[in-house]
Amino acid sequence: MPQANSPTKGRKETRIQKKNRAAILDAALDVFSAHGFRGSTVDQIAKASGLSKPNLLYYYPSKEEMFTALxxxxxxxxxxxxxxxxxxxxxxxxxxxxxxxxxxxxxxxxxxxxxxxxxxxxxxxxxxxxxxxxxxxxxxxxxxxxxxxxxxxxxxxxxxxxxxxxxxxxxxxxxxxxxxxxxxxxxxxxxxxxxxxxxxxxxxxxxxx
CATH class of the missing domain: 1.10.357.10 (Tetracycline Repressor, domain 2)
Known part of the structure; x- marks a missing residue:
């Protein structure tokens, strides 16, 4: 069974999952490029992405993982x-x-x-x-x-x-x-x-x- 923070483990992502992941990384890019890694928070990225913080953490468990992906x-x-x-x-x-x-x-x-x-x-x-x-x-x-x-x-x-x-x-x-x-x-x-x-x-x- 896939882990809660690994929505794609063992199966192909759905269209909605791909859309959400892209929205998260686009928002993270906005926030990180404006504030740097240390000045950015998961809350800021969640707000910019239009997703709830728990939903965002379902895809990327930490801002480190979002930054690494970018x-x-x-x-x-x-x-x-x-x-x-x-x-x-x-x-x-x-x-x-x-x-x-x-x-x-x-x-x-x-x-x-x-x-x-x-x-x-x-x-x-x-x-x-x-x-x-x-x-x-x-x-x-x-x-x-x-x-x-x-x-x-x-x-x-x-x-x-x-x-x-x-x-x-x-x-x-x-x-x-x-x-x-x-x-x-x-x-x-x-x-x-x-x-x-x-x-x-x-x-x-x-x-x-």
Missing amino acids: MSNLMDTWLDPLREMQSDGDPMTEILSYVDRKLQMSREFPRESRLFANEIVQGAPRMLETLATELKDLVEEKALVIQGWMDAGQLNQSHPKHLMFSIWALTQHYADFDIQVRTLMGAEDPYDAAPHHLETIFRRLLQPS
Whole structure:
């Protein structure tokens, strides 16, 4: 017999169960991205999801489980743009395409970006192992690719890892500081001019002399 906190154990989820689980994670994303893990409560998430607290705990017995589910999904989404960088592609095109993909992520997934940022600011207690393994391995791999392009004279010399840090900082800023960006931009959509602006910056940095 399935446990009370494991509605899917031993059987396929119903449409209602899938809908409730999705509603819970969507609400958790809102709450965690706004308040961080420590500042969030199960009561806040239950209220945002439109479900009772006992009903929510039927699906996720703790906020730790909700956070873990979100971060598990997020890491794949977060790493995909870097995974798409191809070593046999045109170097400038590959770098600028990566910048564009990261900017699009900020536009389409601002809550996820803020959730990730909040976790890092707090010392990454729930995802340090992932940072030290999966992310680190991928960054090391792509840094070697970028360094190879630079050594071959296809890109101007720059520190590959600091280049990636710069890309992250300049693209994720639009999501993590969304209210500041939109306040200062007024009626102008910040994403209208951002792609050209960022392309200009990185093209000038990396264009071989």
